[in-house]
Amino acid sequence: MDASTWKPSRAEPSWLARLFDYKPFLIFICLLPAIGLLLAFLTYPLGLGIYLAFTDTEIGGNGEWVGLENFISLLDDRIFITSVWNTLFYTFTATVLKFALGLWLALLLNHHIPFKSFLRAIILLPYITPTVLSAIAFWWIYDPQFSIISYVLVDRLHILDHYIDFLGTPWAARWSLIVANVWRGIPFVAITLLAGLQTISPSLYEAALLDGASPWQSFRHITSPLLMPILAIVMTFSVLFTFTDFQLVYAITRGGPINSTHLMATLAFQRGIPGAQLGEGAAIAVAMIPFLVFATLFSYYALGRRKWQQGSDND
């Protein structure tokens, strides 16, 4: 048998195998589970939520279209206005503190120190453990009678003469929640920014050193511009998740005392699920969307543009 009469001995693949090798079909099949799940449980509910916000739906019943009524009544609702204000204050303060402390921790970890990877591992623990469960620990730490913080300040250090009522008054409760949120958020910020710091080439710092730059100058002109792109992304996520935070407030104060610490998410839950007013809850949730879009665009573009300006300066 010579080459001209040789035929491939491989059997023709079955129609099923050929179908799975047909690229458009394969692409369709591969994308189907992910896109299907997201369409059914994300896109559709998102649209349904916006629709529900304009109805007076209650749990288990079909509502009537009521137009803007939910939103109009929310504007007169003092608890809702407080919750919007709380959410903005909570997001802003917690984000500033998280990034200031997280960046500091990242810069500390960027030094040559012993047990660095071990330290990095234990620092991430608050981020890994279930938020509600660490929130319960904070609840116990904030206990009015047996708070360990009060004990140390009053009985050990004698700085104060009475125990702090962490969750009893609106402002104390707000700050207590912010501290718990910052505690949980620092590891994420620190570890991601540390990863960003490690991508900056040491030769840049050496060059700056030779040129006589002070540590502040090398931070200002090398670290911060090169860290900005990653900082913008981390901050976008952080703002997004802080703004929509639910667990901490629900676990520690449930919106109390007298509804003064509600965030928009917890208020939406309270009205929508236990209160059974799905329409009103959905309206509160929908009211978060413009804020979210604005916060996301702001943290992404405001910080992203500085990077672009930096690039053009160097030319």
Place this chain on the structure above:
Amino acid sequence: MSNTTVEQPAVTEADGPQVMSWDSGMRRIITIYIPLSIFVIVLLFPFYWMAITAFKPNGELMNYRDNNPFWINHPTFANINKLLFETDYGHWLVTTMSIAFGSTFLSLLASVLAAYAIQRLRFKGSDYVGLAIYAAYLVPPSILFIPLAQVVYQLGLFDTPYALILTYPTFLVPFCTWLLIGYFKSIPYELEECALIDGASRLQILRRITLPLAVPGLISAGIFAFTLSWNEFIYALAFISSTEKKTVPVAVLTELVQGDVYHWGSLMTGALLGSLPVAIFYMFFVEYYVSSLTGAVKE
């Protein structure tokens, strides 16, 4: 790094070395080690407090005058016993575990296929599909849970574990897909071309070549998905109502808190035991966690 060496010009040459080493050593302690230890202590204290409360008898818990609150004089297992044998805690652990495994498996399956289609099959607009999936990650559960409750109710899944197994992928799939796209990118395409020339079908390539090479990425995505579903709270709170079907984070908060008297001992035990599985998981896979956390941000 830089601030220790910057000292150099300030020190005169004659007594340079000794002064400098003392000075920079001291400086390192004050500027690095002290702040770092404060950070570590503050970040770990709630866990210490959780653990110590879990093993304290009630008498010590409520009496700081005669007992040092930072230590246990008479450790007790009463809280753990009570939790495991007088409540549904074991049940909740099993439920949470199976929901976490179920949703992780589903999300990984969907994400691997989607990432493979987007990164390797390449089609017109595949970048946009990737972006759309990623954008889904920016839709937070807090604005979805009310309409989702309606959807779950209409599907007849309310108060069943399937409600959670099917809804958790909404935040798991975007994350895992994005992570896996990054991993697939790092695998040389030439390997697949060779296999194509040798007559392998696309699915064979995925199964025999791409997947084995992407195992680290699969592990990262898997453990992250598992952790996220273990920690999920708002959907589990909204979609599950019967006591025995609750997940650990929800059950600890809603079932162990009864009335105005808080049983801090058993609450802290519940919190500790509920955090333990993810903490143990985490210890084994620290590097994967860090790489997936930072990888997702760097993309």
